[in-house]
Amino acid sequence: MFESLGNKLTGIFDRLRGRGALTESDVDAACREIRIALLEADVALAVAKDFIAKVRERAVGQEVIASVTPGQQVVKIVHDVLVETLGASATPLSLAHNPPVPVLMVGLQGSGKTTSSGKLAKRLKEVERKKVMLASLDTRRPAAQEQLAILAKLADVGSLPIIAGEAPTAIAQRAIEVAAREGYDVIILDTAGRTAIDEELMAEVKAVREIAKPAETLLVVDAMTGQDALNVAEKFHAAVSITGIIMTRLDGDARGGAALSMRAVTGQPIKFFGSGEKLDAFEVYHPDRIAGRILDMGDVVSLVEKAAAEIDMASAEKMAAKMQKGQFDFDDLADQLRQIRKMGGFSGIMGMMPGVSKIKNAMNEAKIDERVIKRQEAIIGSMTKEERQNPDLLNASRKRRIAKGSGTDVAMINQLVKQYLQMRDMMKQMKRMGNKNFMRSMNAGGLENLLGKR
Amino acid sequence: MFGFFKKKETDKAEAQPEQEVKQGLWEKLKGGLSKSTTQLSDGITGIFTKKKLDDETLDALEELLIKADMGVATAQKLTAQLRKTRFGKDITDHEIREALADEITAVLNPVASVLDFESAKPFVLLMVGVNGVGKTTTMGKMAKQLTQANKKVLMVAADTFRAAAVSQLEVWAERANCELLTGAENADPASLAYKALEQAKANGTDVVMIDTAGRLQNKAGLMAELQKIIRVMQKMDESAPHATLLVLDATTGQNAHAQVDVFKSLTAVSGLVLTKLDGSARGGVLVALADVFKLPVVAIGIGEGIDDLRPFAADAFAKALCGVE
């Protein structure tokens, strides 16, 4: 139905093929198309504007990778900004709370709160092995409490007995008491739908929140929501401080720009997708599912990624050889850190080795903290050439000097050295065991250490 | 007069404490609509502190229309018309709002419509739409207006899929004081609809209202199920359904186009209802839909209560949208 933005942009830039860097006027032409595409996808206007400003800033003056066209390069930038804004990885529910952990579901009428409550309960029960109770605070919509009770039965989880005429705040109170008494791990509170400007009902949900003190307050939003998404997210966030978003009806053909709007305006992560009416149609957030839907960029993104990967291939292969020989110094580590930062994940050298894609994913998921990496780069930058090539030289006084030079402290340097030594050992081990056995001996926790994640 | 459907003169006379009710209802409508439109009108007030209609002003105006979900194409079209007739002229804030409202009214006027329940007996009404838009609620509200006008109404709980959909409708049937036909859970909605027509013919029912399960327009199997309901009913009455209403949620953005497009081509939609106008969404997509599909708009929903249904008045909607008093 729609021409993909990927095709449109590559079309605009066709005439530019072969030029070096992207100029301002090239980028302007692209930005007009991006704006229309975002608005057609129901991204709120203010959010679309910020988004375009970011793309422009990143695109102007950027060198075009040999073997791709400027249009393709811009598509890649758009995709990257989109994924960054939406969130590059899933944020798990924070259930670290004394049981029963209260989870509050809020949103507009008909957005899918009740169904999502049932789906979440089923998921927590089956995947996380939690004992879950559902309680409906919806005393307004006819048969809403009965609807949730039926879903509880289908999901095979507990359900708070309905007392006719009880007010939402009283139900919340009772739900928590009963759940505590009966040893539930999680209590999910489904609420009535309300418009964002209904002050009376917003006050009611605030009161519920104060009683329940939820560990998670999830805003449930329909993927077909239009420009109002901005307003809804703002108002609900202001009233009840949401901690995450569930987007429903991803099984439809709406482009789902509301996800970008809501994420941008609240800063809260999208945690789950609803992808059907049945209780198992519930998925953990994944950026690609939503990014490609908001802006259909076709195959262009993977094409540019491949081209970029080819460029890195030469240097990566060289390093892979070095690593496998067990020669690995701080210069190499610095190279690695640069690559990790550039690519927003550990997709460099590791990806070049056979069978390492699992590790690679684990590393991507380990959410590398860019500040930590920058600090580590600064430390390596303050070493002398000899120190970088022969890390064994690093004694206490040298470390103090480096700490001063890099604006860090000795503890940080020790941590980096430890990380380096672990990595070097890992390389040696890899050489000894061969890739296959090595993979088996690894686990994600170890990787997080290596990457300095905190 | 405040109903969403055509009434005979005599019906009007019997309508209840009209003065009082009307006042309350209109207040609510105005309250709802002005809440939902202050943003748009405030925006215009901000822009038009200076008097000349220039490019900058028109761009800002276009953005305001986009923020009301009108879509880029319709927003551009509306501002292009203003440009043609008023560009460079001195114009007051009030005039620009009126000019814009006039343009929107011109687009909406041809689609403002009411249902004529007298045109068949039993008159068969089919409610369709995607999930959660307000099909059941709208049906309940309509049923009440009909029973108050002394119509014999039969509601049919043909949403046999969603949990507690039948119980929900039971409540509405009680509120609206009408009959209800229900089937077993997961029963075939088409045979239930057939049975309803049979029953209605036998006992002199005036209006049969069929509630269906929400379905996304891209689900071929579910759309086929809807077509089957229609086909089976036509075995009993060739002219049924006499109205197929597609319910749209004002919160919906540009996907409303796909909804109308697909439901219209697969189920011969004869009219639209726009719900949830009491919220902060402004329902501007309706202007684009009127422009493209030209389907009658027969009612708007402005709340969850049984009386929160209004006829669709083009000029009032346009004026409210543009903040013209």
Ligand SMILES: Nc1nc2c(ncn2[C@@H]2O[C@H](COP(=O)(O)OP(=O)(O)OP(=O)(O)O)[C@@H](O)[C@H]2O)c(=O)[nH]1
């Ligand atoms: N604020 C507001 N809420 C409405 C309006 N119309 C319906 N609702 C609410 O929207 C929600 C969904 O309404 P339903 O009538 O159950 O919608 P439906 O289309 O039958 O839903 P499914 O059968 O689940 O697909 C309910 O909470 C209604 O109370 C309206 O005009 N304004």
Ligand SMILES: Nc1nc2c(ncn2[C@@H]2O[C@H](COP(=O)(O)OP(=O)(O)O)[C@@H](O)[C@H]2O)c(=O)[nH]1
């Ligand atoms: N297709 C589809 N329908 C959904 C999804 N989530 C909820 N629904 C449907 O949307 C309608 C309203 O859902 P409900 O949970 O009652 O919404 P609530 O009013 O916010 O509690 C129901 O018909 C649900 O079956 C989804 O992810 N996909």
Ligand SMILES: [Mg+2]
């Ligand atoms: Mg509900």
Ligand SMILES: [Mg+2]
């Ligand atoms: Mg319904």
